Amino acid sequence: MASDVQEPTTTYDEEASPYGELRLDLPALTALLDGDYAEIRAKVREGLVEYASVLEDAETMTRDEFRERVKDVVLELAATGQTGMGFPEEYGGGGDIGASIAAFETLGFGDLSVLVKVGVQFGLFGGAILQLGTKRHHDAYLAGLVKGEILGCFAMTETGHGSNVQALGTTATYDPETQEFVIQTGSPAATKDYIGNAAKHAQLAAVFAQLVVGGERHGVHALVVPIREGDTVLPGITITDDGPKMGLNGVDNGRIRFDGVRVPRDALLDQFAQVTEDGQYVSEIDNANRRFFTMLGTLVQGRVCVGAAGISAAKVALTIAVEYGLRRRQFEATQDDREEILLDYGMHQRRLFPLLARTYALHFGQQVLTTQLHDIFSGVNTDELARRQLESRAAGTKALATWHATRTIQECREACGGAGYLSENRFTALKADTDVFTTFEGDNHVLLQLVAKGLLTDYASDFEDLDQFGMVRFVAGLAVETVLERSRAHKLLEGLRDAFGSDKWDQDTGLLDPNYHRAMLEFREEHMIGGVARRLKRGIDAGMNPGEVFSRVQDHVVAAARAHVERLVLDAFLDAVAEQPDGDLKTVLNLVCDLHALSSIEADRAWFMEHGRLTSQRSKAISREVNELCRRMRPVAGDLVRAFGVPREMLRSEALLSWGEE
Numbered sequence: 084m085a086s087d088v089q090e091p092t093t094t095y096d097e098e099a100s101p102y103g104e105l106r107l108d109l110p111a112l113t114a115l116l117d118g119d120y121a122e123i124r125a126k127v128r129e130g131l132v133e134y135a136s137v138l139e140d141a142e143t144m145t146r147d148e149f150r151e152r153v154k155d156v157v158l159e160l161a162a163t164g165q166t167g168m169g170f171p172e173e174y175g176g177g178g179d180i181g182a183s184i185a186a187f188e189t190l191g192f193g194d195l196s197v198l199v200k201v202g203v204q205f206g207l208f209g210g211a212i213l214q215l216g217t218k219r220h221h222d223a224y225l226a227g228l229v230k231g232e233i234l235g236c237f238a239m240t241e242t243g244h245g246s247n248v249q250a251l252g253t254t255a256t257y258d259p260e261t262q263e264f265v266i267q268t269g270s271p272a273a274t275k276d277y278i279g280n281a282a283k284h285a286q287l288a289a290v291f292a293q294l295v296v297g298g299e300r301h302g303v304h305a306l307v308v309p310i311r312e313g314d315t316v317l318p319g320i321t322i323t324d325d326g327p328k329m330g331l332n333g334v335d336n337g338r339i340r341f342d343g344v345r346v347p348r349d350a351l352l353d354q355f356a357q358v359t360e361d362g363q364y365v366s367e368i369d370n371a372n373r374r375f376f377t378m379l380g381t382l383v384q385g386r387v388c389v390g391a392a393g394i395s396a397a398k399v400a401l402t403i404a405v406e407y408g409l410r411r412r413q414f415e416a417t418q419d420d421r422e423e424i425l426l427d428y429g430m431h432q433r434r435l436f437p438l439l440a441r442t443y444a445l446h447f448g449q450q451v452l453t454t455q456l457h458d459i460f461s462g463v464n465t466d467e468l469a470r471r472q473l474e475s476r477a478a479g480t481k482a483l484a485t486w487h488a489t490r491t492i493q494e495c496r497e498a499c500g501g502a503g504y505l506s507e508n509r510f511t512a513l514k515a516d517t518d519v520f521t522t523f524e525g526d527n528h529v530l531l532q533l534v535a536k537g538l539l540t541d542y543a544s545d546f547e548d549l550d551q552f553g554m555v556r557f558v559a560g561l562a563v564e565t566v567l568e569r570s571r572a573h574k575l576l577e578g579l580r581d582a583f584g585s586d587k588w589d590q591d592t593g594l595l596d597p598n599y600h601r602a603m604l605e606f607r608e609e610h611m612i613g614g615v616a617r618r619l620k621r622g623i624d625a626g627m628n629p630g631e632v633f634s635r636v637q638d639h640v641v642a643a644a645r646a647h648v649e650r651l652v653l654d655a656f657l658d659a660v661a662e663q664p665d666g667d668l669k670t671v672l673n674l675v676c677d678l679h680a681l682s683s684i685e686a687d688r689a690w691f692m693e694h695g696r697l698t699s700q701r702s703k704a705i706s707r708e709v710n711e712l713c714r715r716m717r718p719v720a721g722d723l724v725r726a727f728g729v730p731r732e733m734l735r736s737e738a739l740l741s742w743g744e745e
């Protein structure tokens with residue numbers, strides 16, 4: 084695609100602009116976005132182009148044919164080594180977790196059934212074997228699954244329980260006579276449900292079940308259970324298809340029931356708990372809750388990947404909408420004798436550019452998360468607190484990124500008008516396939532409650548022992564001063580007054596001052612966390628049931644968590660900009676970051692006004708500034724989306740993207 088499609092019709096007073104004339108070095112920006120794993124991303128991009136026809140196959144093939152096609156693509160990818168990068172080298176993997184996330188993120192530009200099937204096979208199933216299993220499981224399965232010779236599924240969710248996994252109904256009961264576990268589904272609600280790879284292709288399942296040893300229940304554990312040989316489902320196992328879905332129809336999701344299925348003692352993935360031959364349950368982690376959350380914590384990579392994929396899907400949508408906006412004309416709006424370019428309309432800029440800026444912010448937020456994950460899982464960082472913070476950050480980033488994807492894809496579809504509605508222009512698949520990102524790997528609202536739990540308890544060492552009610556009791560049990568201390572908003576305000584040298588820092592500071600942006604987001608975060616803590620404590624002190632207190636405060640809890648992650652994302656963007664040497668690239672990034680920060684404040688201006696941080700005058704000034712920033716972004720908008728490096732073939736949209744060419 085040409086990089087100089089249409090010059091904007093709007094002119095600017097460059098001298099009056101704090102950014103001056105905008106020039107963008109496209110390769111330099113792409114290199115910055117691709118980061119440390121540019122080579123791997125390039126390889127995955129090439130691969131995407133090779134099997135680009137899969138995007139069309141999703142529309143033309145029957146569901147059964149398409150599932151087989153997707154499976155074949157996944158196996159081809161496995162053969163090239165693109166999907167095994169996170170596994171140890173001794174089993175044919177690449178031994179680099181950061182690389183595996185970068186590869187997955189880049190795969191997110193392509194067909195999302197392929198992406199999700201890769202996620203199920205290598206991330207979920209492979210991740211369970213790697214993280215929850217021990218050497219004998221690694222020796223038995225890893226080399227085969229990395230090559231795609233062993234296909235597996237991750238059978239955690241049941242019809243009755245998705246978010247509350249601790250309440251699963253499937254049981255694995257140890258029989259010391261035969262040294263086997265007996266897997267039993269029990270009630271219909273305990274049927275494994277929505278399980279990717281289960282309906283057709285998986286030979287093995289990592290089954291999550293309540294472990295019963297010597298008549299005693301020890302909570303949820305995972306076991307490897309063979310479910311199929313060739314196409315034949317094994318005795319005692321019933322598998323049914325989940326049927327057509329809203330999207331991702333290249334993935335074979337299914338339901339599994341187990342009736343007295345026996346597996347050897349070795350089938351228990353026993354990294355965190357073992358069962359001896361004579362039926363003794365042994366674990367170094369005494370507390371069942373903590374054990375459970377420790378096990379789940381090792382699977383955090385799945386969440387990191389889904390957030391990354393959401394951001395990639397948003398990039399695809401924005402690339403199409405901005406490129407189309409640079410070509411499509413409607414109405415004669417200026418003196419020019421031609422109709423106006425869509426992207427020159429203020430409204431079009433307003434709709435797309437804040438989303439584009441936020442995509443950049445989330446990209447940098449995700450980069451920080453990936454680095455943290457890599458360091459912790461590669462043993463570079465062994466700090467326990469950092470591990471807990473990583474889990475929280477992964478949950479929060481996944482929620483923000485996937486909601487952002489849903490919103491962005493819809494706006495971009497509308498921005499392409501009727502053309503956006505045609506399947507050949509990609510939005511049908513983007514909308515349908517990403518919709519569930521907000522639900523799987525943890526429902527977003529539930530994930531944000533997890534984030535809030537960490538914040539309210541300051542990631543205390545017993546953080547993982549606490550369920551919702553435990554958390555309420557924990558906060559309620561804190562001394563009043565401690566709860567007040569948790570609300571650092573007051574102190575923060577004093578600090579800000581000193582730092583800005585003004586009592587009215589929130590009115591006097593320049594709207595484009597990054598310290599102002601950060602201060603606003605930090606104030607909101609601290610104020611909200613403090614407010615939640617006080618409300619929880621007040622409810623308990625008044626003798627209310629902890630469950631009821633929590634339920635009443637829940638909207639506040641989720642808002643606080645969201646505010647926290649918003650601030651983390653802004654910090655990541657600010658840091659990325661600050662690290663750049665002075666020059667054109669930094670200037671453009673500053674503009675994008677300013678737009679992200681100010682449009683975020685604008686989006687929540689009711690809250691800031693309610694809490695005395697924004698006068699109505701300043702609020703209006705912020706809206707004017709957002710408009711101005713959008714106008715200024717217009718000349719570089721095309722290159723800002725091109726820097727994402729979405730391969731042309733992944734956009735499809737032939738007619739749409741050649742619009743206006745003679």
Ligand SMILES: Cc1cc2nc3c(=O)[nH]c(=O)nc-3n(C[C@H](O)[C@H](O)[C@H](O)COP(=O)(O)OP(=O)(O)OC[C@H]3O[C@@H](n4cnc5c(N)ncnc54)[C@H](O)[C@@H]3O)c2cc1C
Pocket residue numbers: 203207237238239240242243244245246247276277278279328331336519522523524525526527528529
């Ligand atoms: C296409 C697809 C693929 C999937 N693949 C797999 C897979 O391979 N393996 C697997 O194990 N699972 C898989 N899942 C399951 C998925 O992880 C669950 O659907 C998800 O965790 C949500 O659980 P649920 O459906 O039971 O929803 P529920 O937990 O019933 O939630 C329903 C609604 O209630 C709300 N809610 C729940 N609890 C609370 C609370 N405490 N407070 C306030 N609101 C609450 C939620 O926000 C949500 O909006 C898949 C699902 C789909 C749709």
